[in-house]
Amino acid sequence: MRTGIATVCLSGTLKEKMQACAIAGFDGIEIFEQDLVTSPLSPEDVRKMAADLGLGLDLYQPFRDFDGVTPDLLKANLRRAEAKFGLMSRLGMDTILVCSNVATATIDDDGLRASQLAQLAGLAGDHGIKVAYEALAWGKHVNDYEHAYRLVEMVDHPNLGTCLDSFHILSRDWDTAPIEQINADKIFFVQVADAPKLSMDVLSWSRHYRVFPGEGQFELAKFMGHVVRAGYTGPVSLEVFNDVFRQSDVERTAVDAMRSLIWLEEQSAKWLAATDAEGAGGAALRRRYPMELATLPKVNEPAGFNFAEVKADDTAQLEKLLGQLGFAFQGRHRTKDVQLWTMGQARVIINEQAALHTEPAIAALGFDVDSPVIASARAQQLKAPVVARKVQADEEVFQGIAAPDSTEIFLCQGSPDGTAAWTREFGEGLEHPSSGASAVIDHVNLAQPWQHFDEAVLFYTSALALEPQPFAEVPSPSGLVRSQVMQTSDGAVRLVLNLAPVQQAQSEVRQTYQEHIAFAVEDLVATAREARRRGLEFLQIPANYYEDLDARFDLEPGFLATLRELNLLYDRDADGEFLHFYTATVGSVFFEMVERRGNYDGYGAPNAPVRHAVQYDSLHRP
Amino acid sequence: MRTGIATVCLSGTLKEKMQACAIAGFDGIEIFEQDLVTSPLSPEDVRKMAADLGLGLDLYQPFRDFDGVTPDLLKANLRRAEAKFGLMSRLGMDTILVCSNVATATIDDDGLRASQLAQLAGLAGDHGIKVAYEALAWGKHVNDYEHAYRLVEMVDHPNLGTCLDSFHILSRDWDTAPIEQINADKIFFVQVADAPKLSMDVLSWSRHYRVFPGEGQFELAKFMGHVVRAGYTGPVSLEVFNDVFRQSDVERTAVDAMRSLIWLEEQSAKWLAATDAEGAGGAALRRRYPMELATLPKVNEPAGFNFAEVKADDTAQLEKLLGQLGFAFQGRHRTKDVQLWTMGQARVIINEQAALHTEPAIAALGFDVDSPVIASARAQQLKAPVVARKVQADEEVFQGIAAPDSTEIFLCQGSPDGTAAWTREFGEGLEHPSSGASAVIDHVNLAQPWQHFDEAVLFYTSALALEPQPFAEVPSPSGLVRSQVMQTSDGAVRLVLNLAPVQQAQSEVRQTYQEHIAFAVEDLVATAREARRRGLEFLQIPANYYEDLDARFDLEPGFLATLRELNLLYDRDADGEFLHFYTATVGSVFFEMVERRGNYDGYGAPNAPVRHAVQYDSLHRP
Structure with a gap:
């Protein structure tokens, strides 16, 4: 062509x-x-x-x-x-x-x-x-x-x-x-x-x-x-x-x-x-047909998240949050200054190699693909910039490309049981690092610069075979936030691209470009209670929210009291229910814990304005 | 109400x-x-x-x-x-x-x-x-x-x-x-x-x-x-x-x-x-009617521009440009560090009191109104912020308000013959400062921050009785520029509000927010020849422009040669013709000279892309 x-x-x-x-x-x-x-x-x-x-x-x-x-x-x-x-x-x-x-x-x-x-x-x-x-x-x-x-x-x-x-x-x-x-x-x-x-x-x-x-x-x-x-x-x-x-x-x-x-x-x-x-x-x-149509290396949609990586100059706050959420520290990498934290099959790498004064931020995401080499070849034919990681001879080579917002995307070898071979390079060389609770990465929410929003949609569509969903607009105290979900057909990978209002991009207010990683657990109430016991700082949900929730959903009083007590958010639709909570923000990153009941397929969008307002308030409070 | x-x-x-x-x-x-x-x-x-x-x-x-x-x-x-x-x-x-x-x-x-x-x-x-x-x-x-x-x-x-x-x-x-x-x-x-x-x-x-x-x-x-x-x-x-x-x-x-x-x-x-x-x-x-409707001090639309004021830390370039355009220096103010330059009834004040490192910029505009005090009272009831100027006992008091883009707007006493009494405070106290050529301020073009564009439209509509015209969009190398004309019914006052693309506001490129003052003369060709003789640096119009102009308008070859020779731009519509040229930019300001033939009522909009492109090119050329 x-x-x-x-x-x-x-x-x-x-x-x-x-x-x-x-x-x-x-x-x-x-x-x-x-x-x-x-x-x-x-x-x-x-x-x-x-x-x-x-x-x-x-x-x-x-x-x-x-x-x-x-x-x-x-x-x-x-x-x-x-x-x-x-x-x-x-x-x-x-x-x-x-x-x-x-x-x-x-x-x-x-x-x-x-x-x-x-x-x-x-x-x-x-x-x-x-x-x-x-x-x-x-x-x-x-x-x-x-x-x-x-x-x-x-x-x-x-x-x-x-x-x-x-x-x-x-x-x-x-x-x-x-x-x-x-x-x-x-x-x-x-x-x-x-x-x-x-x-x-x-x-x-x-x-x-x-x-x-x-x-x-x-x-x-x-x-x-x-x-x-x-x-x-x-x-x-x-x-x-x-x-x-x-x-x-x-x-x-x-x-x-x-x-x-x-x-x-x-x-x-x-x-x-x-x-x-x-x-x-x-x-x-x-x-x-006479027109020559070039072909690309084929990829299927990714089977799941392999890992998420956060980085910081000082990683103490990140370690504290993950520990309070129930993640277990699995040790340091044997040659690099990175830590592995896991909760079930949710793997989080904390990268300590960040430059001085780097606030905590999401740095990279790993996806399980059939063949990292083929997926990487495809991405490169699609002109994705390559990112390289130094590896020792016996370590797994990560195929990395840079997303339009500079997040590093790693194409990893998936496995039938959801484990990752590279975890052996950490700590004592545990084959199957584990912690008590079962969890997976449910979705990751990335803020996009306004100039690169459309580019990002095409990037994830073409290079990673994610499917764009109809977009939503969420009100926040600093403007409407455009939210574009990119996901696999089975929902195993869900990426939410957020386009922040222009003023936020121009603002000098620290931390307005917030991003987050959400983990799905089987029992959110128990997870929240445990986290509270460990001293987690939850995002504080206003009392007015629970009154409105009750007016809308006519909830059982004991359940409503539990939600209120634990700062949990709630949504319901014809397919099922959604419970979730947020941690406080460190740097530009925070974490979310979710529980999907039935076939609920959303992200609690009706609750997003509350989240934005409380985060805004905590940033602007003197 | x-x-x-x-x-x-x-x-x-x-x-x-x-x-x-x-x-x-x-x-x-x-x-x-x-x-x-x-x-x-x-x-x-x-x-x-x-x-x-x-x-x-x-x-x-x-x-x-x-x-x-x-x-x-x-x-x-x-x-x-x-x-x-x-x-x-x-x-x-x-x-x-x-x-x-x-x-x-x-x-x-x-x-x-x-x-x-x-x-x-x-x-x-x-x-x-x-x-x-x-x-x-x-x-x-x-x-x-x-x-x-x-x-x-x-x-x-x-x-x-x-x-x-x-x-x-x-x-x-x-x-x-x-x-x-x-x-x-x-x-x-x-x-x-x-x-x-x-x-x-x-x-x-x-x-x-x-x-x-x-x-x-x-x-x-x-x-x-x-x-x-x-x-x-x-x-x-x-x-x-x-x-x-x-x-x-x-x-x-x-x-x-x-x-x-x-x-x-x-x-x-x-x-x-x-x-x-x-x-x-x-x-x-x-x-x-039972509803109480408060009334405002009444104003008619302004009769004309009284003056335009530019400021700079170092005013040498402004003085040079005005002199080359044919303006005459009428002296300094007797108590303030400001100069008066005139060409016919076009009055330009050069303010030398700007803070260190202030690049040349448009600082203020004066408008002829029936009653400055009434107009100022109206503007203040409309919540326009007041700007004050220090005056000595025997000097004219200027009623000033701040426009949304911070340009200072002065409400001045108009006069039937188009003169301004305050000019007596300058130089030797000339009653009627004059220079050879006849000229008036034709229009002023102000760049608006994107957050305050709608506010500016209402400000000039309500406080100054200007009428918004249908807006236009002009392509430039750094994006579409939205252009909103606000004018009086007789066209004696014409203000053009330009909304620059967002990137320009975020850009660190110097001088992208360009604004200008346009002066109307009776014989633009003669004015341009004189200016060239005085060494004026014209904005250089590409040869391709003149070929396109000829393809569109089938111009008389001698006239086309004159346009090309003098870097003049040309437009024509059913009402008349428009000739104009631009100076090079100093700081964030440049000047335009125009000649309106017949009842031409526009601004040479078809030529705006050329102007933007040449200005962009001169900024980005190494």
């Missing part, structure tokens, strides 16, 4: 954008006119720079409001087009995007439109230029890709084809199956963008909220599958207008973009295999 | 919110349940604190999903209501908001709804509680205020009335005139919120984008006028869900909120006077 990206997706100058696209490994780019007009680079400079960077200049865009106009305006439009064709020759470019008219179209007549497009195609032909005509979702008269293609067929000129853009097609819910009937020679360009499903006017939606494939909710693999079946072999290029990407680091966004296309390529091949009439996949499928 | 605000409008804890509301001068508040549930304050604490702060506790809210349910659910709902009535007694509160059912309403039958609401009203009556029933815009069966009122009439119980909420009514475009027919005794509460007109689903619009009155596009004065005519005298309370306000400084947001109600009170009285059948205003109007 020939990969491309429009310069409008990225921040910076044209030069910075081109450099970033080359670094990320794109085959070509679309020159968005405004980026050229505002650039000090001459067309010849741009041409040379692209050639030096190995970047194709695949599409010049946009040329607007051409068709369905009066004769006077047509004349002015053809003059304008000729100036752009001349410019394209200097750039060494051969394809221009012409969007269906949104503004000046005064005549709704396919015959007239076809005749005007024919004149444009003729002029383009004189300059060796190909015109890719695209139906904008909000085009005044032409807003459907099949309509645009009918016009292309009517004109039947070698220099006129169509451009298929996933946003313009999927935002309008047009059926994508007829794409397969389009003559591939007439598809001059394909643009892809994903988007969250929003109920708003399509123009605002398009201009601000597009995201890279895998970061939204469009069925892009299906769209691309139809395009591949049509026989198209040209560029597949990202055109994503997004308010955040436009102001984020250009090189990083370009890598995020490239990752999305690599992932889309794989997903498209999967969709094709799954829907192939003869049930063929792999090589057979590749033989069937 | 009794002023109120819902605690959900503000950031922080319940305690912080209550304090801020009292400081801002609200008469009462609505307790949003979640703020109480998450608070460590007991109901009794809240009651005492409100009493001590002089704040009424006017409404407890929300009570959701009550009506149109099955018998089982009704029983649970009545139990839930009774718990809340008990809580309200402890709070000393007597009114609760019940919203129309959005979720659990299974039966669409007004008879059933009325009978269930009657049971609720009976129970409320036993506890001395009044139920204000409100139609949510997205209510499942009841989403129209007239429908809600019909149910109230059907039940006809002294403890059941309705709540009118401007958002739920105006977002659905319901006719507001029938409000006048509602029995005022049955209107238990009135909530007001403004909003920008957005095409999106009404729930998202409501939850994220509401703003305070005067910051959006709803016809709130008319809405309130109908409410006043109905004979309502109860609280008028803000209920504004806004993502930005929820994370902004609580005291500041409360003041912004209070300003919006004060302004709305005035606008409502104006609307009543304008639409009164007998043409009565003032005292006659006050006698006619």
Whole structure:
């Protein structure tokens, strides 16, 4: 698949954008006119720079409001087009995007439109230029890709084809199956963008909220599958207008973009295999369609958390909290300054190697995968940065990659009984470290910088095979917190990505970016009583909460008294019940203990505002 | 008018919110349940604190999903209501908001709804509680205020009335005139919120984008006028869900909120006077309606800019730029370290009193008003912070207030001939300082911090009588810049508020928050030639821009050559033409020279991306 990206997706100058696209490994780019007009680079400079960077200049865009106009305006439009064709020759470019008219179209007549497009195609032909005509979702008269293609067929000129853009097609819910009937020679360009499903006017939606494939909710693999079946072999290029990407680091966004296309390529091949009439996949499928679709190392979703790692300059508070929760200290690593604490199969590493003045924080997460080497190869093909750990000859090698928020992700060898071989490197070399209680890591909640939220969703989707769930918004005293659950289908791995309000990111208040690790136990009340006996500092839940809880759930008085006594939170839905409590925060990390009853599958979201408010209050109290 | 605000409008804890509301001068508040549930304050604490702060506790809210349910659910709902009535007694509160059912309403039958609401009203009556029933815009069966009122009439119980909420009514475009027919005794509460007109689903619009009155596009004065005519005298309370306000400084947001109600009170009285059948205003109007509507000192829109003031630690670069543009140095002030520079009636003060290491920046703007004292009194009643300037006995006293971005705004005595008496305090005491060229301040462009953008719109609307125009979005290499023009009807005063992308606010790149002062001259080409002769450093416009300009406008070759030669920018629309150029930036300020031809009323918006790109490039070039 020939990969491309429009310069409008990225921040910076044209030069910075081109450099970033080359670094990320794109085959070509679309020159968005405004980026050229505002650039000090001459067309010849741009041409040379692209050639030096190995970047194709695949599409010049946009040329607007051409068709369905009066004769006077047509004349002015053809003059304008000729100036752009001349410019394209200097750039060494051969394809221009012409969007269906949104503004000046005064005549709704396919015959007239076809005749005007024919004149444009003729002029383009004189300059060796190909015109890719695209139906904008909000085009005044032409807003459907099949309509645009009918016009292309009517004109039947070698220099006129169509451009298929996933946003313009999927935002309008047009059926994508007829794409397969389009003559591939007439598809001059394909643009892809994903988007969250929003109920708003399509123009605002398009201009601000597009995201890279895998970061939204469009069925892009299906769209691309139809395009591949049509026989198209040209560029597949990202055109994503997004308010955040436009102001984020250009090189990083370009890598995020490239990752999305690599992932889309794989997903498209999967969709094709799954829907192939003869049930063929792999090589057979590749033989069937002319577009080359690269494959990625395959991974299944992780079987569970292998461990969580916290770090600090001074680890005393972390040790104290874990001990009070019921974790057992299993000793130090034989060559590194890290401790292992366990409670059943919940393993927590306390890393003492942190730099001076490092407040306690979540540093790394380990996931059980079928094959760490294959999973790591996949992540690296998806351009995840590798993190390395020093190991001695006889120690287990951890395959590590860095998540967008810098959390280190380790891909570990899972085992049928849930144990981890590397624990032998700790303490006395215990084969199966144990403590009294049974526990597992239930979920981990990571705060995401606002610039990297969408990137994180795609990262965990593509590299770790987690599935994004519908997001929630939780009120807190410092703003709404957006909460995005990523999980495996069986719920064995649950990761919650929290997007804190912008002010928190800008705030100088310590510890506002709180993250946590939640452990599931079988008997939360007993766990809480034990923890209290050991002196644990619980997050203090206000009395008002319990009154409201009673008004909502009509709880048995003894049970309510227990909840109140132990600072436990409670939720109930049709599937089951949820009990949980939080510890106080140390540095930027705190812990949660949960008990899931029945098939409760949530996270106690109705209780999140209480948690945020109490944490805020404890930070701001003089 | 009794002023109120819902605690959900503000950031922080319940305690912080209550304090801020009292400081801002609200008469009462609505307790949003979640703020109480998450608070460590007991109901009794809240009651005492409100009493001590002089704040009424006017409404407890929300009570959701009550009506149109099955018998089982009704029983649970009545139990839930009774718990809340008990809580309200402890709070000393007597009114609760019940919203129309959005979720659990299974039966669409007004008879059933009325009978269930009657049971609720009976129970409320036993506890001395009044139920204000409100139609949510997205209510499942009841989403129209007239429908809600019909149910109230059907039940006809002294403890059941309705709540009118401007958002739920105006977002659905319901006719507001029938409000006048509602029995005022049955209107238990009135909530007001403004909003920008957005095409999106009404729930998202409501939850994220509401703003305070005067910051959006709803016809709130008319809405309130109908409410006043109905004979309502109860609280008028803000209920504004806004993502930005929820994370902004609580005291500041409360003041912004209070300003919006004060302004709305005035606008409502104006609307009543304008639409009164007998043409009565003032005292006659006050006698006619029971609600007391306070009045503000009246101001007309300003007649023009009186001056602009820039400041710096080292003012050499500013002096050089102004001199090169054609400004004449008119001397120093006789008692202060400030210089006066003029070009025609464009007056620029260079303030040399800035603190060490202050980069050149816009510090203050003076506006010509009919009466500085009256205008200042108005601004102060609208809670604008006062800024004072030291003056000697015989010097003109400037009435100053601080704008939300800290720019100092001075309300100056205008004069018929456009001169300013205070210029006599400068240099040799020139009555009419003059320079060769004729010029005026055309517009001033101020960068706004994202937290204070809406506040700034209301500030200039209410205190200075400027009118907000539809906003534009301009692409820049570091993101989209939102641009909001505030101007007088004759265009004599034009202020452009720019909202920079969030990253710019967080960026450490110097000078990204650029602001500018634009001067209008009669012959821009001559002005530019003169400036070039004096050695002015123009903002360098790329050659590509002129090629695009020619493609778009088909310009006369000699004229195009002149534009290119002098780095001039050009725009044209149906009303006229616009020529302009920019200087290089010093500190955070640059200057623009413009020439308006015909009735051109814009700002050369199509050229803004070029300006942003070149400025970005010059900042980021190594």
